[in-house]
Amino acid sequence: MSYKHAVVMEATPAGGASVPDAERSAPGGAVPEELAHRLRDRLHLDELRRNANSWRGRLALGLALIGPGVLVMLGDNDAGGVITYAQTGATYGLGLFLPTMILLGVVAYVVQEMTVRLGAVTRRGHAELIWKRYGAFWGWFSLIDLVAANVLTLITEFIGIRLGSQALGLSPWLTVPASLAFIAYVLVFMRYWTWERISLFIAAFNLIFVPLALTSHPDWHAVAGAFAGHGWAVSGGFLSLTFLVLISANIGTTIAPWQLFFQQSCVVDKGLLPRDIRAGRRDLMLGVAGMVVVAIAIIVIAARTLKGVPNPQNLDAAEVLSFIRTRLGGGMMALFALGLMEAGLIASIVITASSAWAIGEAFDIDRSINAPPRQAVWFYLPAIIGTVIAAVAVMVPGLPLGFLNLTVQVIATVFMPAAMLFLLMLLNDRELMGVHVNSPARNAVSVAIMMGLVLCNGLYGIAVLLPHALGG
Secondary structure (H helix, E strand, O other): OOHHHHHHHHHOOEOOEOOOHHHHOOHHHOOOHHHHHHHHHHHHHHHHHHOOOOHHHHHHHHHHHOOHHHHHHHHHOOHHHHHHHHHHHHHHOOOOHHHHHHHHHHHHHHHHHHHHHHHHHHOOOHHHHHHHHHOHHHHHHHHHHHHHHHHHHHHHHHHHHHHHHHHOOOOHHHHHHHHHHHHHHHHHHOOHHHHHHHHHHHHHHHHHHHHHHHOOOOOHHHHHHHOOOOOOOOOOOOOOHHHHHHHHHHHHOOOOHHHHHHHHHHHHHHOOOHHHHHHHHHHHHHHHHHHHHHHHHHHHHHHHHOOOOOOHHHOOHHHHHHHHHHHHOHHHHHHHHHHHHHHHHHHHHHHHHHHHHHHHHHOOOOOOOOOOOOOOHHHHHHHHHHHHHHHHHOOOOOOOHHHHHHHHHHHHHHHHHHHHHHHHHHHOOHHHHHHHOOOHHHHHHHHHHHHHHHHHHHHHHHHHHOOOOOOO
């Protein structure tokens, strides 16, 4: 039997339920601890489904199914994203980039919705499907890209934690190791359900930027005008290096390869079934809405406090916080610093998990947050090592923080077309996906997104290598 046929057989439920063979039995009849945890979670969800006849029951089920979509999108509003949005607002103010955030939210939904279907139908993570479906060469290609990009992104998260804590008068020699220890602890010692609830609690604080924007007294007429097409003029033109760098960075902080791996594996570990795809879409929609609102809020704050500062596209977190303190006061700066630290912390939690899942799936070892640490050392350890490297790197003095932040976001945009190609091939495999295969309309939109990424990357490359070729 082929691998993909085996996946279809295992993933297709009889009567709406499905438990993989490995979860039904184990040597000696004992159920491994990680599978026992997973089965309890799934039995809990089944009980909620049976009781979903009233509005209270439906609400309880809906709340229980929230998780992967909210975490992937609010985790995407990471410390690097916060600074990218601030650089964007400082450079271009209240104009084109406000409605652009809504467009990028739609793009993120289209891309991430495919991972919901893929995970729920196949019951396999993204890395596992690439390795088993397309072979070791492409498996290594995708895994190396992911791990390298994750370590670089984690550096920007710890930069946010470090500089945010310094602005609050805390020593980074305390906050960075403490954050690292917390990230490792919740991944290694919490089981999936607890890990997800703690992560959601932290992610909710991402919304702190919304009241900050409301109390920064922006020009609401200009904000409304931006959505009506006013103020869309771009200084230097749409082909200038500054614009191409910032649009690439904003794309990279909205959709990135780690998000594909994270959400699909999260859907699998949570135990969602094909019948839960609609709930997974609602979860994702909620996360996208949160991401877009927060992104717009940060651009509004930056346009109010940072517009007109020298070299705004190169601002780092320390400079952003300094300007906010000067123009809005110490209290507002402290709240922004807390938001920056939260953004770095939640992103570090989910990105570390994405590395663990991908490595576990690639090498066919324990690959569940339900796995006890004593039995799944090689599932947890490589991901923790990558996070340790990032935490150590961020303590190196003299790092060009603003430049590094933009570069990491642009790298995510560069890596994304290849990641999307694998995703599209899997979603168009009818034997693998059955009735949940991509429709022609979804394919058309996805290919348009992928070609847009390629075009953006090409223009950025030309602007860097031949700065006068585009006339910018």
